Amino acid sequence: MGFSIRTLDRSHDLRNFSCGTKELDAWLKNTARQHQEKNISRTFVLMEDQSPTVVIGYYSLAIRGLTLKEALPQNMKKALPLNVPAMTLARLAVSLEEQKKGHGERLLLDAMTRVKTVSSLVGGSFLFVDAKTIKLSDFYIRYGFTALPSDPLILCLRIADIP
Ligand SMILES: CC(C)(COP(=O)(O)OP(=O)(O)OC[C@H]1O[C@@H](n2cnc3c(N)ncnc32)[C@H](O)[C@@H]1OP(=O)(O)O)[C@@H](O)C(=O)NCCC(=O)NCCS
Numbered sequence: 712m713g714f715s716i717r718t719l720d721r722s723h724d725l726r727n728f729s730c731g732t733k734e735l736d737a738w739l740k741n742t743a744r745q746h747q748e749k750n751i752s753r754t755f756v757l758m759e760d761q762s763p764t765v766v767i768g769y770y771s772l773a774i775r776g777l778t779l780k781e782a783l784p785q786n787m788k789k790a791l792p793l794n795v796p797a798m799t800l801a802r803l804a805v806s807l808e809e810q811k812k813g814h815g816e817r818l819l820l821d822a823m824t825r826v827k828t829v830s831s832l833v834g835g836s837f838l839f840v841d842a843k844t845i846k847l848s849d850f851y852i853r854y855g856f857t858a859l860p861s862d863p864l865i866l867c868l869r870i871a872d873i874p
Contacts, residue, residue: 712759712760712761713759713760713761714757714758714759714760714767714814714817715757715758715760715763716755716756716757716758716817716818716821717755717756717758718747718753718754718755718756719743719744719747719753719754719755719756719769721744722763722764723756723758723764723766724764724765724766725739725740725766726740727765728740728766728769728806729806729807730768730804730805730806730807730810731807731810732804732843735802735804736804738802739754739766739769739802739804743769743771746771751773752771752772752773752801753771753772753773754769754770754771754802755769755770755771755772755818755821755822755825756768756769757769757805757814757817757818766806767805767806767809767814768803768804768805768806768809768814768815768817768818769802769803769804769818770800770802770803770804770818770819770821770822771800771801771802772798772799772800772801772822772825772826772829773798773799773801774797774798774799775797775798775799775837775839776796776797777794777795777796777797778794778795778796778797778837778839778867779793779794780792780793780794780795782859782860782861783795783837783859783867784857784858784859784860784867785860787837787857787867787869791836795836795837796834796835796836796837797835797836797837797838797839797867798826798829798830798835798837798838798839798870799838799839799840799841800819800822800826800838800839800840803815803818803819803822803840805818815850816854819851819854820854822838823838823854823868823873824873826838826870826873827870827873830870835870836869836870836871837867837868837869837870838856838867838868838870838873839865839866839867839868840856840865840866840867840868841864841865842864842865842866843864844864845863845864848863848864848866851866852866854868855868855872855873856868
């Protein structure tokens with residue numbers, strides 16, 4: 712079975728997307744395209760090649776702006792300016808019936824690779840994510856993210872550490 716991850720566009724059918732978190736469903740259906748048109752964020756959708764309009768999952772990326780170096784984990788602060796430029800994985804979701812099949816991992820790794828490419832063009836030191844729950848923060852920790860000392864639900868990954 713082949714899968715593709717593409718930039719969200721008008722051809723994608725979002726009407727039946729349901730990941731179990733209403734806010735993430737509503738954002739994809741009502742806001743993702745608007746934000747894309749205004750360059751606020753970019754959304755990427757996962758489809759099976761045989762059903763190229765049915766969205767299985769999505770993630771969105773945005774600029775996080777400057778983050779105070781002091782907020783970072785101790786081992787990541789070294790030799791950085793007072794404020795560090797960062798990107799954010801603003802949203803990540805997989806439709807309920809497709810969860811636990813590896814699509815969340817597929818989307819997260821794609822997001823990390825994309826962020827690495829972007830940073831090679833314009834800089835950017837960290838990728839951040841705001842986890843909804845502690846259990847979800849464990850999901851991100853598995854892929855190399857570290858929680859901020861001040862808030863276990865905010866995690867960061869040094870972009871230089873993305874393979
Ligand atoms: C979180 C989410 C994206 C994971 O997607 P998924 O396709 O089910 O994940 P995968 O199948 O790729 O799982 C990858 C690994 O992470 C683990 N994992 C999956 N969901 C997890 C969760 N909610 N918490 C902790 N670990 C999780 C899996 O057990 C798996 O490990 P394994 O291979 O050892 O079993 C998905 O459950 C989802 O969309 N949830 C609702 C929306 C949401 O909460 N988004 C995150 C906002 S911060």
